[in-house]
Amino acid sequence: MGHTNPNNSRFRFCPSCGKNSLEPDSIKSFKCGQCGFQFFLNCAAAAMAIILDHQNKILVTVRAKDPGKGTLDLPGGFAEPGESIDQALIREVKEELNLDIFDLEFFCSSANTYPYKSVVYPITDMAFTCKVTDFSQILPMDDVSGFRFIPVHDLTPGMFGMNSAQNVIKKFKKTYS
Incomplete structure (x- = not known):
């Protein structure tokens, strides 16, 4: 990907299902391994x-x-x-x-x-x-x-x-x- 998500250890719990399964998906996003919800930190x-x-x-x-x-x-x-x-x-x-x-x-x-x-x-x-x-x-x-x-x-x-x-x-x- 080239760049690491600077918040890779900050967000762990999914805002949709509440599970501790939110993982960095890109430099600006996270994806829940349980429900598939995607969270973006846009500019x-x-x-x-x-x-x-x-x-x-x-x-x-x-x-x-x-x-x-x-x-x-x-x-x-x-x-x-x-x-x-x-x-x-x-x-x-x-x-x-x-x-x-x-x-x-x-x-x-x-x-x-x-x-x-x-x-x-x-x-x-x-x-x-x-x-x-x-x-x-x-x-x-x-x-x-x-x-x-x-x-x-x-x-x-x-x-x-x-x-x-x-x-x-x-x-x-x-x-x-």
């Missing part, structure tokens, strides 16, 4: 905001929780059921920083994994450039403990704790310069 959608202030400094956040607690990140988060990815990003930036973003433009996407409470989730991260008119009401909340504005040329991917943000910063620096 979750997440979005990140690339926001520049009026001095062309990029807005970065400090993660308040694991994974990556205390490291830099880009504002954003997961889409909830029934949300488009742009609606999710608008909501997440409001929840994390009390900012209203607009003029969202797709920048890039990246495959990622997100380890959370012993389960490894497959993620598709999407980054968008966004605008903010007024930064005066900025306030770190939710899963953000702080924020900074850093000149783009001073950013290095290693400053960020999550691979997805590192990849976005690498690509953004190439296109920005």
